[in-house]
Amino acid sequence: MPDTATLDALDRQILALYQRDTRVPSEQIGAQVGLSAAAVQRRLKRLRETGVIVAETAVLDCRQLGLGVTAIVEVDLHDESARAMRAFRDTVLARAEVQQCYGVTGPVDYVLVVIVPDLAAYEAFCEACLLHDANVRGYTTQIVLEAALRGGPLAIPKG
Known part of the structure; x- marks a missing residue:
């Protein structure tokens, strides 16, 4: 690359x-x-x-597709070994609701962007992926009220 x-x-x-x-x-x-x-x-x-252009995709309107809830979820894990973190990452990446997944520094281990139809669907996601995962110490959720910008163009650095 x-x-x-x-x-x-x-x-x-x-x-x-x-x-x-x-x-x-x-x-x-x-x-x-x-x-x-x-x-x-x-x-x-x-x-x-050369991999500079990774994909060419369509940007869809979540609300028009009935996806009315965007949640930003911070996840703290008990076991931060490479194996345990990879297992958690693989689990959440297998879920279509997870639109973004970041391993981060600081007080939590992962930040997820989850897009679902409604709060009941978000609860079902949490039940399936977070509540019963023995490695999840805890998680916090912020529900997005306004998506002022979703995946805008990158500021390309000067050469």
């Missing part, structure tokens, strides 16, 4: 535009960065092959 030093200014400009909307035609991106459509396509292909 390339480090940021191997990305030139054109790569960075292309990525800044492309991550906002992958449906923008290469011709339009090329016009903004001063390249032909073919050159933009070659660079995008290289960025995919």
